[in-house]
Amino acid sequence: MRHGLAFLDWVGRYLWSGWAGAAGLFCIAAAWQAGHELYGSFILPAPLETVREVAKLAQDEAFRYAARETAERAGLGFALSVLIGTVAGIAAGYSFAAMRLMRPVVTVILGVPPIAWIVLALIWFGASGGTAVMTVVVASLPISFAGGLEGVATRDRTLDAMARSFDAGPFMRLRTVTVPHMISYLFPAWTTTAGSAWKVTVMAELLSNAGGLGGDLASARALFDIPRVTAIVLVTVGFALLTEYALLQPIRNRLEQWREAGQPWGVKR
Amino acid sequence: MRLELDRIGHAFLGRAVFEDLTLSLGDGEIVALVGPSGCGKTTVLQIAAGLIDPLRGRVRRHYGGHAVVFQEPRLLPWLTARDNIAYGLAARGISKAERRAMAERRAAEVGLLARDLDKYPAELSGGMRQRTAVARALAVDPETVYFDEPFTAVDVGLRRVLQDLIIAACARDKFSALFVTHDLAEAVRLAHRIVVLSDRQEGIVAERILPGMPGERDDRSVFDTVQAWAKDPAFAALFDGDRQ
Numbered sequence: 130m131r132h133g134l135a136f137l138d139w140v141g142r143y144l145w146s147g148w149a150g151a152a153g154l155f156c157i158a159a160a161w162q163a164g165h166e167l168y169g170s171f172i173l174p175a176p177l178e179t180v181r182e183v184a185k186l187a188q189d190e191a192f193r194y195a196a197r198e199t200a201e202r203a204g205l206g207f208a209l210s211v212l213i214g215t216v217a218g219i220a221a222g223y224s225f226a227a228m229r230l231m232r233p234v235v236t237v238i239l240g241v242p243p244i245a246w247i248v249l250a251l252i253w254f255g256a257s258g259g260t261a262v263m264t265v266v267v268a269s270l271p272i273s274f275a276g277g278l279e280g281v282a283t284r285d286r287t288l289d290a291m292a293r294s295f296d297a298g299p300f301m302r303l304r305t306v307t308v309p310h311m312i313s314y315l316f317p318a319w320t321t322t323a324g325s326a327w328k329v330t331v332m333a334e335l336l337s338n339a340g341g342l343g344g345d346l347a348s349a350r351a352l353f354d355i356p357r358v359t360a361i362v363l364v365t366v367g368f369a370l371l372t373e374y375a376l377l378q379p380i381r382n383r384l385e386q387w388r389e390a391g392q393p394w395g396v397k398r
Numbered sequence: 399m400r401l402e403l404d405r406i407g408h409a410f411l412g413r414a415v416f417e418d419l420t421l422s423l424g425d426g427e428i429v430a431l432v433g434p435s436g437c438g439k440t441t442v443l444q445i446a447a448g449l450i451d452p453l454r455g456r457v458r459r460h461y462g463g464h465a466v467v468f469q470e471p472r473l474l475p476w477l478t479a480r481d482n483i484a485y486g487l488a489a490r491g492i493s494k495a496e497r498r499a500m501a502e503r504r505a506a507e508v509g510l511l512a513r514d515l516d517k518y519p520a521e522l523s524g525g526m527r528q529r530t531a532v533a534r535a536l537a538v539d540p541e542t543v544y545f546d547e548p549f550t551a552v553d554v555g556l557r558r559v560l561q562d563l564i565i566a567a568c569a570r571d572k573f574s575a576l577f578v579t580h581d582l583a584e585a586v587r588l589a590h591r592i593v594v595l596s597d598r599q600e601g602i603v604a605e606r607i608l609p610g611m612p613g614e615r616d617d618r619s620v621f622d623t624v625q626a627w628a629k630d631p632a633f634a635a636l637f638d639g640d641r642q
């Protein structure tokens with residue numbers, strides 16, 4: 130009961146803090162409106178016009194299917210890249226030899242331009258979802274890798290020795306000493322990955338003509354349907370905002386409650 | 399005998415810290431290990447607690463479990479005081495409800511209030527953190543406890559309180575303790591026996607068995623003992639501030 134109330138309290142506070150974020154978004158909308166009034170509808174449709182277009186698109190069965198396709202690809206790409214990158218990063222953080230081996234590999238991956246990956250993936254996977262997924266994975270893998278590596282490398286060894294003095298096993302030490310510390314390195318990496326997963330998916334879809342929102346964007350451009358283009362952009366941005374603020378941030382906020390203890394206002398209970 | 403260190407030697411990066419150190423710890427005995435800064439006290443303690451392996455010699459432990467109180471509290475910042483105290487119990491796989499009950503009992507013993515138990519370490523005062531660290535060590539019902547200068551950072555009044563707490567806990571729970579300190583008065587107050595570690599890699603250079611029981615010695619006799627030892631060559635390094 131007490132825990133339930135505390136949870137509701139936290140949910141309420143998290144939602145309330147959304148007002149500040151909404152204020153920022155409305156500033157962007159105002160600038161957008163100003164741009165629209167300056168250049169006219171053909172160059173930049175008004176925000177309201179775009180929102181209406183989004184509402185219209187949401188009714189469209191084909192568009193809903195395309196959006197779901199993109200969401201699945203971006204989600205799969207995100208999950209794979211975060212999983213592989215983080216696990217490899219943790220392994221590299223623990224093992225000096227693994228780090229020496231993997232660092233240059235990651236630098237090589239970073240050095241290849243994403244557009245080259247798209248071309249390669251097109252050759253390997255053809256015009257299918259695989260191209261988008263693979264591009265997301267290779268483009269954002271290094272970020273999670275670096276996060277995992279830094280997180281493990283900077284763990285507090287004195288706390289690790291404390292845990293060993295209580296005969297805590299390797300898994301318990303990872304769970305109670307290393308992972309809570311790593312969270313603050315991993316979450317920035319994961320939010321960056323989530324944001325770029327959407328962008329890269331749409332880009333790869335557009336270039337590989339593999340359907341999804343990117344495919345829709347390509348045909349809207351061909352038809353010079355500008356409101357539709359901005360509507361698709363808005364939907365993509367909306368997805369990115371949703372993953373960050375409805376999925377990743379609440380988890381981080383929950384896990385890092387203890388950090389508020391060091392703040393002047395303390396932990397709210 | 400709870401612990402026997404037999405002719406151990408250790409070196410860091412080829413630099414010897416000590417050679418041929420032999421030390422034992424009896425049942426229910428508190429041994430104070432004193433010595434000047436940098437002579438290797440922490441190293442001896444870590445070897446005894448199995449946190450590092452000695453280069454030479456043997457360590458024999460004849461006890462079920464041990465706990466270490468470090469020089470700094472070393473609390474996990476992401477756990478509340480209660481969960482920190484229960485950490486050793488969690489490592490032993492004890493159920494959550496049981497852990498809570500045991501942690502609360504130990505917290506009361508070291509003078510932590512129930513309302514402080516939900517706080518994170520960052521919200522505790524320095525003294526409360528050190529109490530939490532002591533409670534965490536005692537919570538696992540250790541047969542041997544290793545203290546590494548645990549009270550250097552707390553004020554004189556609280557230090558006495560915490561010393562008394564350890565004396566009482568030792569008498570009640572019958573654990574043995576190796577207590578590292580560079581404060582002779584502290585050693586004289588709470589130990590059965592004092593050993594002095596050389597700062598010239600010679601191992602233990604002096605040993606004194608203290609009369610009476612810990613906690614029964616009054617301040618006067620503690621003071622007199624320390625004063626008398628100030629002239630003793632075996633303790634010279636402890637009083638000579640120029641070395642270092």
Ligand SMILES: Nc1ncnc2c1ncn2[C@@H]1O[C@H](COP(=O)(O)OP(=O)(O)OP(=O)(O)O)[C@@H](O)[C@H]1O
Nearest residue numbers: 410411415433434435436437438439440441442580
């Ligand atoms: N991890 C380490 N690597 C290299 N040298 C070390 C390491 N730990 C300790 N030393 C060296 O070993 C010597 C003994 O260190 P130790 O920490 O045991 O001293 P101490 O007696 O506990 O000192 P203090 O009273 O100041 O805590 C010192 O010269 C120190 O520089």
Ligand SMILES: [Mg+2]
Nearest residue numbers: 439440469546
């Ligand atoms: Mg030390």
